[in-house]
Amino acid sequence: MLTAQLLLNGLALGAAYALAALGFVLVLNATGAVNFAQGDTVMAGGFLAVALATLLPQEVGLPGLLLLPLVMAGMAAFGLVFAWVAYVPLRERPPVTVFISTIAVGIILANAANAIFGAAPHAAPPLVGGGQVALAGLALSRQSISIIAVAALLIAGLALLLGYTQLGRKLRATAQDPEMARALGIRVGVMIGLSFALAMALAGAAGLLLANQFFVSASDGGALMLKAYIAVVIGGWGRIGGAVLGALLIALFEVGVAAWASYPVAEGLLYVGLMAILLLRPQGLLGEAARRRA
Amino acid sequence: MQAWLARGPGPVLALAAAALAAYGLFVASPYGLRLLTIAGVYALMVLGYQFIFGHAGALSLAQGAFFGLGAYVTGILGSRYGWSFPATFPLSLLAPAALAAVIAAPVLRLETHYFALATLAVSQGVLLLAVNWESVTGGANGLPGVPGVELFGLALGRGWPLAAFVWGWVALAGLAAWAAMRGLYGQGFLLMREAPLAAGTLGLDVGRMRVSMLVLSALYAGGAGALYVHTLGVISPEAASFPIMVACLTMAVVGGSARVAGAILGALLLVHLPEWMRGLERTYLIAYGAALLAAIVFVPDGLIGAAERLWRRAWPPTGPAVPTAMGAPQRAGPNAAGPALAVRGLEKAYGGVRALAGIDIDLARGEVLGVIGPNGSGKTTFANLVAGLDRPDRGRVALGGRDVTGLAPHRIARLGMARSFQTPQLVPAMTVLDAVAVARAEAEGAGLLQALAAPGADPALARARGRAMAVIERVGLQAQALTPCGDLPHGDRRRVDVARALAAQPTVLILDEPAAGLARGGAERLARLLRDLADEGLGVIVIDHVMGFVLPLADRAICLDAGRIIAEGSPDAVARHEAVVEAYLGAPGEAAAP
Numbered sequence: 102m103l104t105a106q107l108l109l110n111g112l113a114l115g116a117a118y119a120l121a122a123l124g125f126v127l128v129l130n131a132t133g134a135v136n137f138a139q140g141d142t143v144m145a146g147g148f149l150a151v152a153l154a155t156l157l158p159q160e161v162g163l164p165g166l167l168l169l170p171l172v173m174a175g176m177a178a179f180g181l182v183f184a185w186v187a188y189v190p191l192r193e194r195p196p197v198t199v200f201i202s203t204i205a206v207g208i209i210l211a212n213a214a215n216a217i218f219g220a221a222p223h224a225a226p227p228l229v230g231g232g233q234v235a236l237a238g239l240a241l242s243r244q245s246i247s248i249i250a251v252a253a254l255l256i257a258g259l260a261l262l263l264g265y266t267q268l269g270r271k272l273r274a275t276a277q278d279p280e281m282a283r284a285l286g287i288r289v290g291v292m293i294g295l296s297f298a299l300a301m302a303l304a305g306a307a308g309l310l311l312a313n314q315f316f317v318s319a320s321d322g323g324a325l326m327l328k329a330y331i332a333v334v335i336g337g338w339g340r341i342g343g344a345v346l347g348a349l350l351i352a353l354f355e356v357g358v359a360a361w362a363s364y365p366v367a368e369g370l371l372y373v374g375l376m377a378i379l380l381l382r383p384q385g386l387l388g389e390a391a392r393r394r395a
Numbered sequence: 396m397q398a399w400l401a402r403g404p405g406p407v408l409a410l411a412a413a414a415l416a417a418y419g420l421f422v423a424s425p426y427g428l429r430l431l432t433i434a435g436v437y438a439l440m441v442l443g444y445q446f447i448f449g450h451a452g453a454l455s456l457a458q459g460a461f462f463g464l465g466a467y468v469t470g471i472l473g474s475r476y477g478w479s480f481p482a483t484f485p486l487s488l489l490a491p492a493a494l495a496a497v498i499a500a501p502v503l504r505l506e507t508h509y510f511a512l513a514t515l516a517v518s519q520g521v522l523l524l525a526v527n528w529e530s531v532t533g534g535a536n537g538l539p540g541v542p543g544v545e546l547f548g549l550a551l552g553r554g555w556p557l558a559a560f561v562w563g564w565v566a567l568a569g570l571a572a573w574a575a576m577r578g579l580y581g582q583g584f585l586l587m588r589e590a591p592l593a594a595g596t597l598g599l600d601v602g603r604m605r606v607s608m609l610v611l612s613a614l615y616a617g618g619a620g621a622l623y624v625h626t627l628g629v630i631s632p633e634a635a636s637f638p639i640m641v642a643c644l645t646m647a648v649v650g651g652s653a654r655v656a657g658a659i660l661g662a663l664l665l666v667h668l669p670e671w672m673r674g675l676e677r678t679y680l681i682a683y684g685a686a687l688l689a690a691i692v693f694v695p696d697g698l699i700g701a702a703e704r705l706w707r708r709a710w711p712p713t714g715p716a717v718p719t720a721m722g723a724p725q726r727a728g729p730n731a732a733g734p735a736l737a738v739r740g741l742e743k744a745y746g747g748v749r750a751l752a753g754i755d756i757d758l759a760r761g762e763v764l765g766v767i768g769p770n771g772s773g774k775t776t777f778a779n780l781v782a783g784l785d786r787p788d789r790g791r792v793a794l795g796g797r798d799v800t801g802l803a804p805h806r807i808a809r810l811g812m813a814r815s816f817q818t819p820q821l822v823p824a825m826t827v828l829d830a831v832a833v834a835r836a837e838a839e840g841a842g843l844l845q846a847l848a849a850p851g852a853d854p855a856l857a858r859a860r861g862r863a864m865a866v867i868e869r870v871g872l873q874a875q876a877l878t879p880c881g882d883l884p885h886g887d888r889r890r891v892d893v894a895r896a897l898a899a900q901p902t903v904l905i906l907d908e909p910a911a912g913l914a915r916g917g918a919e920r921l922a923r924l925l926r927d928l929a930d931e932g933l934g935v936i937v938i939d940h941v942m943g944f945v946l947p948l949a950d951r952a953i954c955l956d957a958g959r960i961i962a963e964g965s966p967d968a969v970a971r972h973e974a975v976v977e978a979y980l981g982a983p984g985e986a987a988a989p
Contacts, residue, residue, distance in 0.1 A: 200507070201644070201691045206688065365523055376516060379505060
């Protein structure tokens with residue numbers, strides 16, 4: 102049925118967006134910095150998957166799922182480099198300099214992708230396989246189900262890590278109050294590096310998940326960045342659960358409006374929605390800005 | 396020679412400009428001229444960008460959208476309807492400015508990165524329109540056949556006439572940009588960027604300043620877009636695309652975000668960069684990204700900023716002479732009868748915390764009122780509410796008989812309220828003289844049009860400095876008038892803060908913990924100054940913990956606890972009051988902590 106298929110598509114898209122938004126929130130919480138390169142990092146993850154796929158022997162038909170740990174590891178390493186180059190030298194400076202440095206990294210990523218792969222969209226291999234699966238009398242896309250499953254596992258893994266492990270507590274402590282964390286003996290520099298690595302790994306996973314069903318092109322970064330941002334604003338700035346919820350809402354909206362009108366209309370309405378949120382719902386914003394002590 | 400060099404890099408810049416003109420006229424090939432023209436277009440765009448990014452300190456990502464909008468206005472009207480330059484150029488200026496004016500109010504309220512992302516959304520929206528509204532914009536392919544510049548029947552050929560035309564606009568725009576920001580109005584922006592709370596309480600209409608900067612930046616970008624389309628002869632969505640925004644940002648950061656020379660240098664450098672590195676070709680944007688990253692990490696002031704610093708180190712400037720103190724015209728007094736400040740039923744809660752639970756306070760002219768109370772009793776909240784930094788939930792505040800409840804801080808400041816802060820909010824790079832002078836910006840009528848209309852040195856700045864000197868002498872800092880605030884010890888910073896608050900001749904002065912961190916000598920001097928000011932008619936409220944400072948100074952005292960007044964009367968009586976002692980030290984019967 103059409104609506105079931107649409108819903109599934111929307112959830113799949115939302116699951117991938119959620120991973121991107123989570124990475125955004127992780128960096129935000131750990132460093133207070135807004136990562137303008139988040140969208141481009143997702144795109145880079147997608148292209149990494151495309152590149153690695155050429156190494157997989159085609160005839161055997163191995164699932165793209167095998168690429169997931171490779172992509173996440175590669176992007177985690179990139180995350181460490183990113184932190185070292187764009188964040189660490191600017192820690193003592195006003196926050197706008199970090200915005201600019203992350204913009205710069207995003208530019209480098211987008212144009213490197215353009216130079217290596219060209220401007221046309223590319224596709225990565227499907228996670229488990231293409232085609233459809235019969236479920237409850239409906240024919241549902243196998244890829245969509247796989248995306249939702251993988252994303253759900255990763256999100257659950259992240260929640261477990263942050264909520265129930267000592268490392269997770271250290272990461273959260275660093276995010277809440279770096280000075281205090283340092284005073285307690287937590288190695289703040291290492292935690293920040295890990296936060297970046299984790300965020301980039303999630304972004305890379307999002308890229309891999311998106312790259313088959315929704316394609317990846319070098320210019321995707323800007324729109325993805327905006328969607329991650331909208332998701333985080335909807336869900337409550339800095340809240341992990343909220344970011345996931347916001348991402349799902351955006352994706353469902355996008356898929357729904359695109360089916361009813363067209364994709365550009367969906368995007369346009371999304372931007373209008375973003376402006377409306379920024380203007381009318383200060384709660385999400387005030388909660389983040391620390392009160393200046395007069 | 397030394398003195399000539401110490402006067403600043405002006406002569407060097409003039410030489411550079413002459414060299415550029417010579418290159419364009421005699422040396423450059425047709426391709427080189429085209430590059431020069433494009434560089435001029437970008438220089439114009441970056442000059443505009445410096446208003447919002449450099450002076451207002453807001454990371455706008457909509458400059459490319461304004462550029463694209465200006466480009467499309469000229470492109471569509473020129474290509475489809477054959478309109479000529481004198482008709483299309485003004486419209487290309489107005490359309491982006493109008494867009495900026497419309498989005499300014501909501502968008503400029505946002506904090507830094509929210510503002511950046513809102514402007515990014517606007518620019519994505521413009522691009523979306525450009526690509527999809529095919530009937531008007533020609534869609535992804537755009538529109539060809541945009542006519543060249545034709546003025547009064549004279550067609551400007553491609554090559555050096557067009558290049559000269561574009562650079563003529565750059566010179567005009569650069570001059571205007573320099574003139575607008577060179578004086579007292581420009582100083583206000585420095586304060587706004589680094590001490591935004593203080594700026595409001597000193598009478599600067601921060602919101603309007605930001606809007607002006609955004610609209611100006613859009614105006615310049617629109618003009619640049621129009622010239623771009625005339626140079627290319629076609630209009631396509633490329634003019635509204637993100638790479639142009641990227642180039643603009645990179646040029647501003649690399650060149651230097653607050654200097655006209657920086658915009659020009661950045662544009663020239665980064666337009667020619669791909670040419671010098673022939674092998675880069677399609678990957679020139681990667682080089683831009685790398686240049687941006689390197690610039691922001693290593694030379695955040697830009698190349699011009701770094702050059703300026705080196706120049707100043709080699710040839711230190713002689714600096715302005717200390718101006719003679721000037722008297723200022725007296726502020727029109729409030730009705731002399733009635734209290735200088737009257738507060739009724741003021742209440743404020745933050746979430747679940749009741750900071751103020753309903754207080755009534757009267758302050759007579761010439762009276763010093765001491766406000767004491769343990770931490771968290773609501774003293775600073777009271778100061779914030781009265782000065783307009785926050786809105787009370789309930790209650791009224793009247794200044795000189797006039798209701799000022801809920802007004803913006805700059806408006807309350809202009810009506811005669813002044814306040815100092817617990818931590819003096821000074822700009823480290825500003826001299827004491829300028830820090831106090833900028834407090835007179837509103838009183839001297841500093842503004843954008845005023846700055847543009849004044850020839851030579853800004854008279855408002857000179858007047859403000861003269862009057863500031865009088866106040867500086869009053870607080871005893873005349874020896875440090877030309878010292879940067881960042882080099883001052885804490886006690887002197889406190890005095891600068893007070894001087895600044897006095898510069899606009901307030902009728903009520905609120906001091907939030909002025910004695911904190913002062914040595915005894917400094918505290919005594921401050922107390923004497925406040926006593927003298929009160930004797931001249933100023934109403935003074937001193938909020939402090941240091942009893943030895945507040946109680947001898949005050950005529951009357953009030954003690955706050957948990958948002959309520961628990962004692963009121965003569966300072967000695969209040970200090971000995973049972974409830975006050977209990978609030979500070981706890982009740983006699985309470986057991987000591989184990």
